[in-house]
Amino acid sequence: MSMTGTINEHIVASRPASAQPDLRLIEVTRRYGPVTAVDRVSLDVARGEFVTLLGPSGCGKTTLLKCIAGFLAPSGGQVVLRDEVMNDVLPHLRNIGIVFQHYALFPHMTVTDNIAFGLRMRKRPRAEIARRVAEMLRLVRLPGFDRRYPHQLSGGQQQRVALARVLAVEPVLLLLDEPFGALDKKLRVEMQIEVKQLVTLLGMTTIFVTHDQEEAMRMSDRVAVMNGGRIVQCDTPAEIYDHPRDLFVADFIGSSNLLEARIADGHGGRRRVEVAGVLLDLPASAISARPGEVTLAMVRPDNLTLSDMAPADHPAWMGVVSFALHAGSVMEYEVVVNEACRLRVSRPRRQAENTQVWSKGDRVAVSVVALDAVRVFPADTALGAAAPSP
Amino acid sequence: MPEPTAVTEATVAALPGRHLGGRVGHAAFWIGMWAVALAALLYLLLPTLIIVFASFTAGEYITFPPQGLSLRWFVRLLALEEVRVSAWRSLFVAIAATAGSVVLGVAAAFPLVRSRFVGREALNAFLMSPLILPSLVYGLAALLFLSAIGVPLSLPVLILSHVAIIVPYVLRTTVASLALLDPHLEEAARSLGANAWKTFLRVTLPNLLPGITTGAAFAFISSFDNLTVSLFLAGPRVETLPIRLFAMINFDLDPAAAAISAVLVLITFAVVLLGHWTVGLTRIARL
Amino acid sequence: MPATLFLLVYFAVPLGMLFFWSVRARGVPGLTLINFRTLLSDPFFLQTLWLSVRLSLEVTVITLVLGFPLAYLYTRLGAGWRLTILFVTLLPLLTSAVVRSFAWIVILGKQGLVNTVLMGSGLLEAPAKLLFTVDGVRVALAQVQLPFMLLPLINALEQLDPSLEQAAVSLGASQARAFFKVTVPLSTPGVVAGAILSFALTISAFITPAMVGGGSFIVMPTLIYQSAIVTLDWSTAATTALILLVVALAVVWGGMMLARRFRYGVEHA
Numbered sequence: 001m002s003m004t005g006t007i008n009e010h011i012v013a014s015r016p017a018s019a020q021p022d023l024r025l026i027e028v029t030r031r032y033g034p035v036t037a038v039d040r041v042s043l044d045v046a047r048g049e050f051v052t053l054l055g056p057s058g059c060g061k062t063t064l065l066k067c068i069a070g071f072l073a074p075s076g077g078q079v080v081l082r083d084e085v086m087n088d089v090l091p092h093l094r095n096i097g098i099v100f101q102h103y104a105l106f107p108h109m110t111v112t113d114n115i116a117f118g119l120r121m122r123k124r125p126r127a128e129i130a131r132r133v134a135e136m137l138r139l140v141r142l143p144g145f146d147r148r149y150p151h152q153l154s155g156g157q158q159q160r161v162a163l164a165r166v167l168a169v170e171p172v173l174l175l176l177d178e179p180f181g182a183l184d185k186k187l188r189v190e191m192q193i194e195v196k197q198l199v200t201l202l203g204m205t206t207i208f209v210t211h212d213q214e215e216a217m218r219m220s221d222r223v224a225v226m227n228g229g230r231i232v233q234c235d236t237p238a239e240i241y242d243h244p245r246d247l248f249v250a251d252f253i254g255s256s257n258l259l260e261a262r263i264a265d266g267h268g269g270r271r272r273v274e275v276a277g278v279l280l281d282l283p284a285s286a287i288s289a290r291p292g293e294v295t296l297a298m299v300r301p302d303n304l305t306l307s308d309m310a311p312a313d314h315p316a317w318m319g320v321v322s323f324a325l326h327a328g329s330v331m332e333y334e335v336v337v338n339e340a341c342r343l344r345v346s347r348p349r350r351q352a353e354n355t356q357v358w359s360k361g362d363r364v365a366v367s368v369v370a371l372d373a374v375r376v377f378p379a380d381t382a383l384g385a386a387a388p389s390p
Numbered sequence: 391m392p393e394p395t396a397v398t399e400a401t402v403a404a405l406p407g408r409h410l411g412g413r414v415g416h417a418a419f420w421i422g423m424w425a426v427a428l429a430a431l432l433y434l435l436l437p438t439l440i441i442v443f444a445s446f447t448a449g450e451y452i453t454f455p456p457q458g459l460s461l462r463w464f465v466r467l468l469a470l471e472e473v474r475v476s477a478w479r480s481l482f483v484a485i486a487a488t489a490g491s492v493v494l495g496v497a498a499a500f501p502l503v504r505s506r507f508v509g510r511e512a513l514n515a516f517l518m519s520p521l522i523l524p525s526l527v528y529g530l531a532a533l534l535f536l537s538a539i540g541v542p543l544s545l546p547v548l549i550l551s552h553v554a555i556i557v558p559y560v561l562r563t564t565v566a567s568l569a570l571l572d573p574h575l576e577e578a579a580r581s582l583g584a585n586a587w588k589t590f591l592r593v594t595l596p597n598l599l600p601g602i603t604t605g606a607a608f609a610f611i612s613s614f615d616n617l618t619v620s621l622f623l624a625g626p627r628v629e630t631l632p633i634r635l636f637a638m639i640n641f642d643l644d645p646a647a648a649a650i651s652a653v654l655v656l657i658t659f660a661v662v663l664l665g666h667w668t669v670g671l672t673r674i675a676r677l
Numbered sequence: 678m679p680a681t682l683f684l685l686v687y688f689a690v691p692l693g694m695l696f697f698w699s700v701r702a703r704g705v706p707g708l709t710l711i712n713f714r715t716l717l718s719d720p721f722f723l724q725t726l727w728l729s730v731r732l733s734l735e736v737t738v739i740t741l742v743l744g745f746p747l748a749y750l751y752t753r754l755g756a757g758w759r760l761t762i763l764f765v766t767l768l769p770l771l772t773s774a775v776v777r778s779f780a781w782i783v784i785l786g787k788q789g790l791v792n793t794v795l796m797g798s799g800l801l802e803a804p805a806k807l808l809f810t811v812d813g814v815r816v817a818l819a820q821v822q823l824p825f826m827l828l829p830l831i832n833a834l835e836q837l838d839p840s841l842e843q844a845a846v847s848l849g850a851s852q853a854r855a856f857f858k859v860t861v862p863l864s865t866p867g868v869v870a871g872a873i874l875s876f877a878l879t880i881s882a883f884i885t886p887a888m889v890g891g892g893s894f895i896v897m898p899t900l901i902y903q904s905a906i907v908t909l910d911w912s913t914a915a916t917t918a919l920i921l922l923v924v925a926l927a928v929v930w931g932g933m934m935l936a937r938r939f940r941y942g943v944e945h946a
Contacts, residue, residue, distance in 0.1 A: 071843060090412045092846045092855075104844035108862050121849035169848065412851050419853040426746040430827075433743065433820055435765050437780035438772060440790060444783050453788045522874070524881025524925070526898045527918045530905050534915065608771070615773030618883050622905065635775050639782065639888060648783070651776040658771045662764060 022047040022082060022205040023068070023173055029076035030063050037063040039229035040077065045205055050196065051234075052208040052216040055226035056252070061209045064226075065175055068207065070094050081172060092121075097171030099179045103162040105150040111137075111161050112146040118169035136164035139198070156187050163195065167202065174199060174206040180215065192219055213253050217241070225249050241300075246288070247377045250298045257304070257343055261297035261376050263287065273297065273376055276341040278315045282374055289378040298375045299368060301346035306333065306356075306364045316367035317343060321358050331357060335366050442655055445648035452645050463649040470646060472634055480631040483545070484613040487552035488560075491609050494553070495560030496602060502561075503568045514565075521558045528555060529622030536623075543625035551623050552613045559612060560605035567601025600668055607661050615654070716916055722900070729897040730924065732815060733879040737872050739819045740826040744871070748830035749860070752839070770824035778888040781817035782808060785889070809891035817889040818879060826875045833867015834860070869936040876932075877925045897921045 021044035030038040038060045045051050053061040066072040068079055070091030079086040086094060106114050115136050119129045137143050140160035150158055159179060166174065176195075180188045196219045199206050210216055216223045217237040224234040225248075233245040244250035251258070259276040266272050269284050275297045289295045310316040319337035326349070333345040343366050349355060358364055368374060445463060447456030467473050501507075502514055520528065532551050541547060571594070579589045617632040624633060631650065638647040716722045751762050769777060784790045785807040792804040807813045837860065845855035883898035890896075895903075897917060904914035 069843075069847060071846075090416060090851070091843075092849050092851050093411050094847075095849075096847060098844065098847040100840040100844060102838065102840065104838060104840040106841060106845070106859060106863075117845065117850075118848035121854070165848070415851050415853055419851075419856070423746045423750060426743060427750045430743040430747045430823065431762065431765055434769055434823055437777060437784060437820060438769055441776065441780035441783055452783055452786075453793075455790075455793070522877060522929075524877070524898070524921070526881050526883050526901060527922060530901060530914055530918050533905065534911060611771050615771075615775070617773065617775050621902070632773055632775050635773075635779075636884075636888075639775070639779050643782070643786075647779060651779055654776050655768075655772055658768060662767050662771065665767075666760070666764070 020083060021045055022049070023207070024080040025064075025068070025077070026080060027077035028064065028067055028074045028079060030060075030067055030072060031075040036229050038067065038074070041226075041229070041231055042077075043224060043231060043234060045207065047205050048200075048203040050199065050206045050208065050219060050221045052210060052220040052223045053226055054210060054213060054216040054223050054252075056211060059226040060229040061211075061226050062177060063229075065177055065207065065209050068173070069096055069098055069175055095169070095171050096173045096175060097166035097169065098175045098177065099159075099162050099166055101178045101181055103150075103158045103179070105158055105161055105165070107150050109149075110146065111142070111148050111150070111153075114150070114161060115165045115168050117165065122169065132168055136168045139167070140164045155183050156191060159183070159191060160194075163198065167198075167204075172205070174204045176206065176208045178210050180210075180212075188215075195219075217253070225252065227252075242373050244298070244375060247296065247298070247379075250375060250377065255301055255344065255346075257299045257301060259297045259299065259341060259343075261295045263289070263291055263295065263376070275299075275374075276317065276337060278317055280315055280368065280371060280374065282371055282376065286372065286374055287376040289376055294379040295376050296379045298377065299343075300373065301332070301344040302330075303369050303373050304343060304345040304366050305347065305369050306335070306345060306358060306366055308364065310365040311367055314367040316365040317341070318363070318365055319343065321360050321362045321364055324357070324359050333358065335364055337366070438655055441648055442652045445645065445652040447645055447648070449645070452643050452648055463645045464653075466646050467649050467653070472629070473631075473646070473650065476629045476631045476634040479545075479629065480614050483549050483552060483630060484610050486549045487556055487613045488606050488610045490549070490553040491557040491560045492602060492606050495557050495564055495605065496598075498557075498561055499564040499568050503565055517561055518558045520555045521562075525555060525616070525618040529619040532619070533622045543623055543628070545628055548620065548623050548625075548628060548630075551619055552616065555616075555619060556609035556612045559608040560602065563601045563605030563608070564598060567598045571597050603668060604665055607665055611658060611661055614657075713916055713920070716913065716920065722917075725895050725897060725900055726920070726924070728811075728895075729880050729921075732811070732818070732896065733876050735815060736818045736822055736879045737826070737875045739815075740823045740875055741830075741868065741872060743819070744823060744827045744830050745868075748827060748834050749856075751831050752834045752837075766824045766827050769821070770828075774821060774882075774884040775888070777821050778817060778885045781813070781820070781885075781889050785813045785817070808889065809894060811890075811894070814886050814890045814894060818882060818885050821882070821885050822875050822879050825878055826871045829867055829871035829874060830864075833864045833870070836867070837863055866936045869932050873929050873932040876928050880925055880928075881921060 023043075023045040025041055025043040027040045027042055028038055029036065029040050041060075041064060043051070053064060055061050063072065067074045070086065070089065074087065081094070081096070106117070109117070112133050115133045116129050119132060124132075133146070134143075137146060140163055142157060142160055142164070145153070145157070145161075150161070153161065162179070179195075180191055183191060192215060198204075208216070208219060217240075220237060222234055223237055223240050224231045225240065226232065227248050233240060233249050235243075240249065240253055244253060247258075250256050261276075262274045264272045264274050264279065266284065271282055271284050271287055273280050273282050273287070273295075280297075287295075307316075310318065317335070317337045319335040319341075322334045322336045322342070323332075325332045329349060331347050331349055333347070335343045335345060337343060345366060347355065349357075444452055444456050446459045446461065447453065448458030448460035448462060449456065498517060502510065502517075529551075532554075536543065536547065575593055575597070576589050579593045580586075584592065615632060616630075617636055620630050620633055621636075624630060631654075635647055635650050638644050638650075747762065751759055754762075782789070786792070787804040787806075787808070789808075791807060792801070795801040796804060841859050841863065842855045845859045846852065850858060881898055882896075883902060886894055886896045887899055887902075890899075898921070901914050901917050901921070904910045904917060
């Protein structure tokens, strides 16, 4: 497994025919004096793929976006778009569409003029422009809005105009810079679905930047988790969730229980690991630490289940429920095993089989649902340095 | 680490047009912008530098470049009695006027920011109006007014008229500072037991100080530099430094005038520096 | 509210006096507009008024053209440059007009900088007359007023969302086109604000035209000064001042109307 995330195998596995990647980032680096904002990032994006750059503020995702767009020149590496090296090309000649965080609609132009802008820059004939604008308005479901001004539109409508404006010129690549930040939750989810459907329909290669991991998981074909200027892991959302490569990814995506672990023994494809006092039998591939290193085990709350007594063949922790919360569709529990070990457990409230509900003070046994989804990391990779390959 | 063989794989030979395209226009645009901008910067800066430089002349009259360098004219300043007198007078007027405007300005700022009453906007505009009204017109108007009510021109009168035109400076910055001040700070102080006066002294005022000082600095300089209004209202025997300077320049090009100018520039320079260290120039410019 | 009271007495009332004096004339009982009629039918007066207006317009345009690139670059450069620009702008702004006009006398005089350079390099035989001319005053005035134009421009351009220009570029506009099609139109309100201020200040500038223009160079403020202090004809002085005020206010009002038309309901970043 490679370190920085160029995962050609995944592309081959999940995408049909089209051979050459649409966008290649080759060791792209961007420095500001002593600070390295983007550190040798390499990434291949296939045509029509939707890749999200996900990470906390300051991880370099916006800087990387600007390098791709051409507003910043990389200090090193290359940006290659459809087999053409873009480093020297001025941003207005790259034919890359960008939707900005606050949409950047031209306030002094009508919706029509906004959408037509790119076409006018390319000197298309009037009739064609008119036709295309109408087409775009239909596409984003805003017919009849042609004469309005941006300040007369709601947030969601502005966003759709921003999309229409960008799609009108049929860009080679679409860049979306945290476009849903300004919308409220419900509208956000609606727009996420709408935008994804739209770009899929058009087969548009898309790079999406966000710090919201739910958004990333929901929309992307692949997610590139970034930290400190590097891509730490780039995989499908399911892979990232189930098999995070290191502690940073495990902690950043979803919630997790991090428990003291000690690799006891094992051979072949399995290891026995003592996790907070309980011996678990895990596949060797789940462990990315060397023997003798201090390690932490990661178990997701939804990967734990409760029972009154320890099940016969499953190792379990015994503890007392310290709180039980009705959080919408799930029950969230905290079970205190001992001072050093408090387990978060999340169970759905309604399910086919009978789901028991526990309350504060109950004695319970906590066991792992899927051992394969437990991961063991070296304890000092919390800062996100890539783990060494086993 | 993936091998950078991708570099050799990528087709580097794209249309040369794309890579060179737009470069000429791009360069031309930025060169044009920079050229005009730098010209503007020089245009702004040079005259001031020139006069300061010229004041170090060793010759008898002002030339550029100066004939030799010396401090003789600065020394001469100290000997010229009219200059000394007018300088002190200007200083006195400026300090008094600034003090007055600070008191009035700060007092006026509170109701403007804190209370709501009908005509608040109008009052604000009214109190700021001296800023846009030509000082020339004001000077004349004040002259007419004073003669109508029979008050003779004198130093106190001059000070009062300065106050009238510099209050807006203090008001503007104080209002801005006050508007940014978190009212919760005062509430917290009151809830902890401080009475109104103590709260003002220990909580409000210290936080307003940068704004007030900036305004006061602007006010001071405006008063010290003021010529137009002073010309109208100073009266025959009350001479401020700018008036003295004006006379010196109009009647003969005395290098001593250049020396005075250099000193004034130095004072301004010091004030701007002070402003930067206390408040920061960017905030001042925004006011 | 002592401030209000003070300003009312000391500021508003004097202005009222102005009005009062302009509508009274020597030898004519009661209120009259005769002063206005006299002045406005005097060709010399009209000539002076026209000179003032024209000069102020020219200076405003010059400062706008010179100032805009500097303000634009200000928004695109780092802290070091910004500080320098602000410093270089604030220093002349706060320096007395007397000092600054004096500097121009030194620059434009027969033995001043310009002439020394031109003669020294052989481009001129005899010193050119730059001082005491309209052109000289124009150049000097433009420099004196430039800071007043620059600050509103900087404020206006700073409030523009930078992603607007980036959006234009990403859609295919070259830097220059994005500048002219997006940045310039959207900065219009700020430009107008600066222009109004600049015009109002320039048309009422007394010191610079007096010093750099010399005794024979008359603009409206000079007229006012002469009537008030030299000939002691306070009626004329007051009337002239009022006419000046009206003209200045007319331009300000016109400018504000213009600015309103270009509002666009712009959202500030």
